[in-house]
Amino acid sequence: MNNKLMQMTLRLAIICAVASLVLGVVNIVTEPVIVERKRAEKEVALKELSDGDHVGELQLPANSDELHGKLSAALAAHGVIAPGEDFNEKELITSIYPVDRNGEVFKYILQLDGSGYGGTMVILAVFLKDGTFVKAKLMENNETPGLGKKAEEAAYYNMFLNTGSDAAPLPVSKRALSPADGEAVSGSTITFNGISRALALGSDYVKLLGGKN
Amino acid sequence: MFNFLKGLFKENPIFVLALGLCPTLAVSTQVVNAIGMGAGVIFVLIGSNIMVSLLKNFIPDEVHIPAYIVIIASFVTIVDMLMQAFVPALSASLGVFVKLIVVNCIILGRAEAYASKNSVKDSIVDALGMGIGFTIGLLVISLVREVLGSGTITLFPMGNFDGVIEIPGLVDAPVRIFSLSPGALLAMGFLMAGFNWLKSKKKED
Numbered sequence: 047m048n049n050k051l052m053q054m055t056l057r058l059a060i061i062c063a064v065a066s067l068v069l070g071v072v073n074i075v076t077e078p079v080i081v082e083r084k085r086a087e088k089e090v091a092l093k094e095l096s097d098g099d100h101v102g103e104l105q106l107p108a109n110s111d112e113l114h115g116k117l118s119a120a121l122a123a124h125g126v127i128a129p130g131e132d133f134n135e136k137e138l139i140t141s142i143y144p145v146d147r148n149g150e151v152f153k154y155i156l157q158l159d160g161s162g163y164g165g166t167m168v169i170l171a172v173f174l175k176d177g178t179f180v181k182a183k184l185m186e187n188n189e190t191p192g193l194g195k196k197a198e199e200a201a202y203y204n205m206f207l208n209t210g211s212d213a214a215p216l217p218v219s220k221r222a223l224s225p226a227d228g229e230a231v232s233g234s235t236i237t238f239n240g241i242s243r244a245l246a247l248g249s250d251y252v253k254l255l256g257g258k259n
Numbered sequence: 260m261f262n263f264l265k266g267l268f269k270e271n272p273i274f275v276l277a278l279g280l281c282p283t284l285a286v287s288t289q290v291v292n293a294i295g296m297g298a299g300v301i302f303v304l305i306g307s308n309i310m311v312s313l314l315k316n317f318i319p320d321e322v323h324i325p326a327y328i329v330i331i332a333s334f335v336t337i338v339d340m341l342m343q344a345f346v347p348a349l350s351a352s353l354g355v356f357v358k359l360i361v362v363n364c365i366i367l368g369r370a371e372a373y374a375s376k377n378s379v380k381d382s383i384v385d386a387l388g389m390g391i392g393f394t395i396g397l398l399v400i401s402l403v404r405e406v407l408g409s410g411t412i413t414l415f416p417m418g419n420f421d422g423v424i425e426i427p428g429l430v431d432a433p434v435r436i437f438s439l440s441p442g443a444l445l446a447m448g449f450l451m452a453g454f455n456w457l458k459s460k461k462k463e464d
């Protein structure tokens with residue numbers, strides 16, 4: 047009995063080891079190509095989102111309890127997180143690009159990670175200094191073709207236009223949308239939730255940056 | 260020869276065996292998706308059938324399903340990585356369905372029902388027949404859905420050709436429901452009925 051179990055385990059382990067080896071070799075070949083392609087795609091997207099203005103790069107501030115506290119309070123107030131719910135903004139906001147004209151920062155492009163139906167979605171979103179959403183582009187994602195994939199279209203983000211400031215909160219639930227917009231995102235609620243929450247986080251974060259470059 | 264042809268018509272995976280219907284219904288919005296998905300499934304089917312047939316005496320019966328899944332998942336991951344590196348537009352368009360080839364019933368079904376009991380040569384022929392049969396089925400559904408639902412036929416862009424053929428008359432007034440999920444079920448239902456009618460007619464003759 048023990049011998050049989052050992053033999054089964056060993057054979058399955060050999061199959062797994064060979065499969066891992068083959069995948070490792072394929073990864074060595076494809077990884078540099080994928081990394082270079084993603085870098086080029088991001089460069090094109092940043093150029094497109096900045097409308098030709100100068101794009102800098104801001105280092106994410108070191109963990110600051112004060113900033114984290116203010117952000118948590120703002121997100122809880124907007125219904126993005128439950129009161130007391132913990133999150134790490136450094137895992138969700140992966141890059142910050144201040145956009146300046148004649149040396150003065152007037153908007154930010156944030157790289158945000160949202161949680162979609164097919165896993166993590168990478169979103170590049172543009173906000174004015176007061177947190178108002180301007181436009182966004184969905185980069186890497188594994189959303190469903192015909193449903194969540196609609197978020198790759200620029201028109202998808204029209205429902206967020208001119209929201210995000212203190213006067214006009216960004217919609218983070220389908221109930222906050224107009225009936226037409228609500229219908230447009232039906233069938234892809236998880237994608238909508240992931241994107242709207244990421245945008246709300248970005249919007250509140252930008253407000254706290256206060257024009258820093 | 261029969262072994263190859265059975266996958267195309269008599270045992271067509273989509274219209275007769277009704278296998279792999281989830282990806283079929285989901286990605287059949289554009290012809291280019293059908294070509295990409297079909298190519299991916301053919302590659303994985305051939306690869307997994309060869310490996311399962313080669314290892315049929317090595318894999319213990321008690322763990323044959325986990326072993327098949329490891330083999331199939333490895334080929335799917337290879338397809339996914341190659342697509343991401345060399346055909347990123349197709350990879351983005353197919354999204355999660357490339358990864359879901361792992362659980363496509365056709366692949367596991369052929370490994371279990373055919374490759375585990377037959378020679379490597381016969382398993383390759385079976386994989387080719389089933390893979391091409393699946394691709395043809397997917398192409399027919401995609402063609403109906405895209406032409407009626409969008410008034411276009413989307414292929415790969417080449418040189419000055421942007422990859423999109425517009426159908427005059429339909430491109431401005433398409434039957435939108437065919438691009439949506441209910442359209443997938445409608446197209447599939449009518450095509451399956453047509454396929455069965457053809458089969459019964461052939462039998463009568």
